[in-house]
Amino acid sequence: MSLELRIFGIEGLPEITAGVPLASMIAEAALGQSQGLEDGDVLVVTQKIVSKAEGRVVAIDPADPDAKRRLAESEAVRILRRRGDLVITETRHGFICANSGVDLSNVAEGYAVLLPLDPDRSARGIRDEIQRRFGYAVGVIISDTFGRVWRRGVTDVALGSAGIAAVVDLRGGSDALGRELVATEVCIADEITAAADLVMGKASAVPVAIVRGVDPSWLRESSVRAEVVRPATEDLFR
């Protein structure tokens, strides 16, 4: 396990619109900063710019107070709770979140941004393109901001991943006293994403961060959907 990690915010990306070559824009912005890019870096990319590049933006009537909630419900496979304007839903991907991830911030008035259709695929696409065009073997995580059931305040979590493990299974390893560890499947994708948010903020124009120094054994094929999304059969609270 590496004892030092560095996190760099990436600035200077232009406004992202449907069809732009996002992976190249990210790599060029990273290479334009002093930290550059290195094999083994993990790029955390906010869902907002991925959705915009993929054209997951829809018109919404700004005069209709129910428009956002109806859109959120149309993006859901299940509605878990309602309170006022807020609706807690299960998305097609299996994420449980507020308003199906539908977001009206950082987008022109009259439009809403939806989650990517397949965030793992989005991450693979960016990872593959950076490998092919720039020659760097990086991990990619697509991030979004979710609330938590028992704790106040939002944190960033991983929606999709490529080239970096989502969950690392430490079961069967030994603790520092040589006794067996149990129940230590760690969601490092969410921990890396949370770390990246510390240099991103919500309002600043820093939609990408590089996390450098993760354990090399974590660099492998992965899927947030397969590793992190908890099936309803395992769920004690749905």
Added chain:
Amino acid sequence: MSLELRIFGIEGLPEITAGVPLASMIAEAALGQSQGLEDGDVLVVTQKIVSKAEGRVVAIDPADPDAKRRLAESEAVRILRRRGDLVITETRHGFICANSGVDLSNVAEGYAVLLPLDPDRSARGIRDEIQRRFGYAVGVIISDTFGRVWRRGVTDVALGSAGIAAVVDLRGGSDALGRELVATEVCIADEITAAADLVMGKASAVPVAIVRGVDPSWLRESSVRAEVVRPATEDLFR
């Protein structure tokens, strides 16, 4: 907002027992490494060593398969769910977690470690002692490893804090397009804690990490209990 963050794992602490001067041991271990200590550093300290230093260790019969569950229930104010050996409880602090945080790993056989009685106070004690004896103004977070309702894999979260904000309220700020942001109270204490876990691991002897480069405006008095613990009245799922 700082665009670069560095995270350092702190090694070389001896085995922690009740009554040791934990703050001094942490500061001396940090100062013995090349990164040293700086004003504005945030020290993330695993609950396990805090509890041991505070004597929150109890004997438990290793031959009794129900001993851990009974101990967990005795540490709870409420039991939310049971499944097999696992009990999801609300602790006296208001945390919702597995087994009231009672832990048998990284402790001698026949003993269990309980959560600190008041983790915010534990954090303040370490912060104050490092300020007084070593002259550094640092933030301190006490961390533990919790599961999540909707997502597989555990992540580290903050149990207590001092000198570093737990939740930062970005409501009323503007997004990058100048529109109002809503619902952006970010739990940076949990994000810092998750980041620190990336250099700690579960089995390695790295019970403390330094997070360097957090936004200076986040360095203030704080309380995880007051800022992060969600009251039952706000809770949609309890």
